[in-house]
Amino acid sequence: MTQKQGMQVFDANGNRIVDITDRLQKILGVVSISTQNGSIKNELLKNGDPWYFFLDADNSGFGMSDNPVSVPSVTINGDTLSWDFKQGVVNCKLMYGVY
Numbered sequence: 347m348t349q350k351q352g353m354q355v356f357d358a359n360g361n362r363i364v365d366i367t368d369r370l371q372k373i374l375g376v377v378s379i380s381t382q383n384g385s386i387k388n389e390l391l392k393n394g395d396p397w398y399f400f401l402d403a404d405n406s407g408f409g410m411s412d413n414p415v416s417v418p419s420v421t422i423n424g425d426t427l428s429w430d431f432k433q434g435v436v437n438c439k440l441m442y443g444v445y
Contacts, residue, residue: 394444
């Protein structure tokens with residue numbers, strides 16, 4: 347039998363809200379996206395499963411399907427995070443990290 351050691355966090359009512367088997371995210375950075383397609387490199391993207399989230403878009407319809415300005419497509423390959431605007435460009439920020 348293997349003994350497990352780890353961490354559990356409980357709320358005020360005694361409900362377990364974090365267990366060692368949960369995947370906790372780590373924020374690696376925030377990049378401003380403005381007028382063109384682009385990419386950044388970060389070696390830490392290789393240290394887990396990557397994720398990303400858009401912040402602070404200038405356009406109030408950003409990401410809505412009926413708006414001509416769309417969310418850029420994002421790809422992550424190894425240590426490189428790339429974004430590509432298919433239908434116009436808006437100023438926004440892209441937060442990224444790993445689980």
